[in-house]
Amino acid sequence: MAKELLKGNIAIAEAALRAGVDAYFGYPITPQTELLEHMSRRMPELGRVFLQAESEIAAINMVYGAACTGAWAMTSSSGPGISLMQEGLSYIALSDVPAVVVDIMRGGPGLGNIQPSQADYNQLTRGGGHGDYRCIVLAPATVQEAIDLTVLAFDLADKYRTVAILAGDGLIGQMMEPAQLPPMRERSRTRPPWALTGARGRPPNSIAAFGLEAETLEAMNWRLQAKLQRIRQTEVRCETWLVDDAEILVVAFGSVGRIAKTAVREARAHGIRVGLIRPITLWPFPYKPIEQAAAHARAVLVVEMNTGQMVDDVRMAVCGQAPVYFHGRPGGSVPVPEEILERIVELSKED
Amino acid sequence: MQVSVIIAGFGGQGVLFAGLMLAYAAMDRDLYVTWYPSYGPEMRGGTASATVVIGDEEIGSPVVLHPDAAIALNIPSFRKYEPLVKPGGVLVYNSSLIFEIPERTDIQYVAVPANAIAAEISDTRVANAVTVGALAAVTGMLPVEALIETVDRHIPAPRRATVLPNQEALERGAQLAAELLKQSSPSALPHYER
Numbered sequence: 190m191a192k193e194l195l196k197g198n199i200a201i202a203e204a205a206l207r208a209g210v211d212a213y214f215g216y217p218i219t220p221q222t223e224l225l226e227h228m229s230r231r232m233p234e235l236g237r238v239f240l241q242a243e244s245e246i247a248a249i250n251m252v253y254g255a256a257c258t259g260a261w262a263m264t265s266s267s268g269p270g271i272s273l274m275q276e277g278l279s280y281i282a283l284s285d286v287p288a289v290v291v292d293i294m295r296g297g298p299g300l301g302n303i304q305p306s307q308a309d310y311n312q313l314t315r316g317g318g319h320g321d322y323r324c325i326v327l328a329p330a331t332v333q334e335a336i337d338l339t340v341l342a343f344d345l346a347d348k349y350r351t352v353a354i355l356a357g358d359g360l361i362g363q364m365m366e367p368a369q370l371p372p373m374r375e376r377s378r379t380r381p382p383w384a385l386t387g388a389r390g391r392p393p394n395s396i397a398a399f400g401l402e403a404e405t406l407e408a409m410n411w412r413l414q415a416k417l418q419r420i421r422q423t424e425v426r427c428e429t430w431l432v433d434d435a436e437i438l439v440v441a442f443g444s445v446g447r448i449a450k451t452a453v454r455e456a457r458a459h460g461i462r463v464g465l466i467r468p469i470t471l472w473p474f475p476y477k478p479i480e481q482a483a484a485h486a487r488a489v490l491v492v493e494m495n496t497g498q499m500v501d502d503v504r505m506a507v508c509g510q511a512p513v514y515f516h517g518r519p520g521g522s523v524p525v526p527e528e529i530l531e532r533i534v535e536l537s538k539e540d
Numbered sequence: 541m542q543v544s545v546i547i548a549g550f551g552g553q554g555v556l557f558a559g560l561m562l563a564y565a566a567m568d569r570d571l572y573v574t575w576y577p578s579y580g581p582e583m584r585g586g587t588a589s590a591t592v593v594i595g596d597e598e599i600g601s602p603v604v605l606h607p608d609a610a611i612a613l614n615i616p617s618f619r620k621y622e623p624l625v626k627p628g629g630v631l632v633y634n635s636s637l638i639f640e641i642p643e644r645t646d647i648q649y650v651a652v653p654a655n656a657i658a659a660e661i662s663d664t665r666v667a668n669a670v671t672v673g674a675l676a677a678v679t680g681m682l683p684v685e686a687l688i689e690t691v692d693r694h695i696p697a698p699r700r701a702t703v704l705p706n707q708e709a710l711e712r713g714a715q716l717a718a719e720l721l722k723q724s725s726p727s728a729l730p731h732y733e734r
Binding site (some may be wrong): 194219220251302303304359360361364365366367423446447448449450451452454523527532 | 560563566567573574577578579580589598599600601603604605606611630694
């Protein structure tokens with residue numbers, strides 16, 4: 190299939206359709222509204238469910254309900270809406286049902302603004318709601334990767350019966366790039382044996398986000414943790430670029446990852462030995478690749494569109510092997526390669 | 541090799557579409573390209589912009605502080621981007637609306653009476669395409685013929701009536717720029733003649 194010039198939000202929506210989403214529930218919010226708009230046209234065309242909910246709280250609980258019936262359900266939003274969804278996400282996590290959530294991050298806290306941001310990092314990677322759980326979090330840096338990771342999000346959510354979150358930002362959502370969409374998948378899925386389908390001719394299934402007895406809930410928690418541990422062991426993804434001889438290691442994710450790449454390329458042209466690690470899974474976080482690359486680095490520079498969130502994970506990965514520096518732009522400001530290059534040059538001059 | 545362009549003007553002047561013409565033409569020539577719009581409150585009245593980066597290798601930052609070239613369609617955009625264009629770069633501006641006196645000596649100014657030319661084509665909406673044609677001719681970043689072909693290929697069914705005026709506008713802008721070029725040295729920007 191030929192490449193098309195695609196806007197991130199629309200590419201994600203179309204990729205979800207082609208991956209096989211059965212039902213979309215959402216509420217508009219900039220900078221992801223084109224995603225919902227595209228769904229509102231395409232889902233009815235395909236005979237699938239599109240429903241604009243009365244709020245993000247309603248939307249995530251509709252996702253929960255649909256997921257319990259074995260449907261592939263999704264929603265999308267931005268910071269303020271994602272905050273409202275946290276209770277539902279926590280319920281989904283203990284219920285062991287698959288769901289896909291797209292967060293096109295914008296400046297926060299509060300109403301913030303509609304410009305690009307990565308300030309939801311902690312909320313997305315730490316679970317976000319109450320209780321002990323994590324969601325798989327995937328961070329695309331290009332429109333093509335947004336497409337590929339959307340498909341992956343459905344496959345991982347289905348495989349592990351968990352929440353998979355696509356974490357983009359206003360830049361990824363709003364920009365256009367040539368990209369290739371996957372073909373439409375055959376949708377011959379049978380409903381999974383755990384799904385709530387009416388129990389005609391079989392014993393009833395039950396899905397619950399509670400265990401009233403301590404022993405019951407403890408056992409449910411350990412089961413959930415065992416699943417999360419399997420995900421940690423098998424699903425870590427990151428891009429490593431020019432790290433083999435790197436004295437300075439830059440770590441950045443999503444759109445900042447690609448912006449940092451320009452700075453790294455220019456620094457290399459200046460003869461500075463610098464490399465880049467771009468986490469693709471923010472959870473599970475690529476601790477090991479960063480630990481290994483930091484072993485021969487003199488300095489590590491983390492760049493984020495926030496005041497410093499992933500930098501904590503990087504510090505844990507580096508574990509004191511090298512000093513970890515931070516460069517951040519919060520509130521909807523986007524860093525340009527020049528300012529990252531400046532920091533790299535500064536670090537290269539230090540002994 | 542990469543070349544970056546910022547196109548700016550009032551919401552409604554076709555800033556985003558002007559950027560799309562460049563982006564589609566680049567894609568049609570198998571180049572890498574990113575198109576990033578301003579999508580904030582400026583869409584509703586202030587100054588809107590689109591940043592287009594075209595290259596023959598993977599594009600890192602779609603956000604650019606100092607573009608190789610800029611198109612200013614109104615006075616606020618001229619004032620904002622005149623100081624930001626890279627030394628040696630190009631500033632195409634709509635001289636139908638902008639009467640500022642150029643201040644820099646290290647960039648090439650291209651004054652294009654875009655609204656007047658668009659009015660001659662009897663479609664004032666294509667003033668943006670006039671400036672895009674001029675930019676292409678001055679910088680050589682993309683052949684004007686590629687843009688003319690792209691407009692025909694990508695303008696969808698409901699808006700087909702705008703294909704011819706846009707093509708004429710691109711051509712008129714390019715002709716004007718070619719005449720201006722005879723009087724000064726051509727730009728040294730990277731260009732893609734695939």
